[in-house]
Amino acid sequence: MCHIVEFLNMDRPHRSLTALTALCLLGSVAIVSAKDVLVGTRYITTEVQTASQVETGVYIAATCNGYQGDNVNVTVLLNNNPRWFPPAGVVYFYVVDDHSKNESEALCTNHPAGQSVLPYCVIDKWSSKSDLYVMTTAGEVEAVSFTIDVQFMPQKSKTTWDRPSKTLQRKRSVKFPVHRSGDYYLQEIVRLMTTERLAYLDELLLNVSFCPNEKTTQRYTIESTLFSVDVISSYTQYICTDLPCEVDGPNVVKFNGNQLPSNTIELTATHAEWQQIYVLVVCWGGNFDPQVGDYVGDFQYSGTILPNP
Structure with a gap:
């Protein structure tokens, strides 16, 4: 099983995914027609x-x-x-x-x-x-x-x-x-190592894999969080288990449509069903960037697997 966070630019808004290039083992991760993104996984007490x-x-x-x-x-x-x-x-x-x-x-x-x-x-x-x-x-x-x-x-x-x-x-x-x-x-955390940018109503798809262990296999919670680092942008997120992953699409299993600077979704598992999820990120506002010609938001992402009693 690969531990992946993969990032793919999406045309705005609600258009289907055009390419999916899997890069395993949390190495450099591709953004189509853009830069590489570094991600990592931490395990902590x-x-x-x-x-x-x-x-x-x-x-x-x-x-x-x-x-x-x-x-x-x-x-x-x-x-x-x-x-x-x-x-x-x-x-x-x-x-x-x-x-x-x-x-x-x-x-x-x-x-x-x-x-x-x-x-x-x-x-x-x-x-x-x-x-x-x-x-x-x-x-x-x-x-x-x-x-x-x-x-x-x-x-x-x-x-x-x-x-x-x-x-x-x-x-x-x-x-x-x-x-x-x-x-x-140790508790597993998947996170971005750099800050990412999206223009207003642009979308980004994250392919996130987790590794339940002996203590979390039967019951655990995945906490998926987007948070603004520019204090002016906000985001919505939609979680799917299959592709395509689109706003209002049939593969969405949970979503938080509130335009928030810190947007969180919790998924509770009962038998290790949440090992791979797709997180669709939608940006709502930010600072105006004259080079882009639009309002742009800066954000980071973390996904944490938490054991439940």
Whole structure:
């Protein structure tokens, strides 16, 4: 299954889709007769994690066999220790693509041999068809608080990660146990990496794929949100499960026709039926652009899969 956000310009208004070029694995995504758009997927902890002394954990990003060729950045934020000073409590971690693999088979680690412990590790090219596992072990300090962020990025992305130029950590080698309990599935967010523009009543089609995991397969909600970044434009959105996806068309399963600067639709699943959706975006107003000869709006998009109790 591909994790895709695909963007296609539509003639205004209500005309049928003329081309659909699938670009998988959240790489650069084509806009017909326009520029490439960078999109990415993030997996995050939704609550602050607290670990006891030398407590272990497993944090899983469900990939559905996607992301081959993407760069991966795994970052841990220490809420009470931004300098990553070991006496104040740190988290050691490594990344694998199989729950049974140990540290010797790690794809990346935040404590390379002979080096200081870091808040991140990077995989230059994800090549696995399995899920991603972040294997953590807290240091020898009680109640270490942290959050985790796993970001998949296309190789052509110009985005860079802020890496500390100076560290205060002592060098240390950590041994991780092979067996763990208490697996935690990270929350998936599909989002635009850049701001997009549409003229008044122009349309854009987004092809969005999600990967339900063991905790969300039976019941989950997809939150699809468009939001203006220019404070003057507004948008409507229409969600379809099949093409063509048109305003007032038969394939629309849910819509929000309110012209809002932040337009949200929620889809509740009962058996993993919402794994791929088409989101039709319609722009309503914006700043006047003399080069375009029309009112133009700037927006971003995010799609989040949320487990339901």
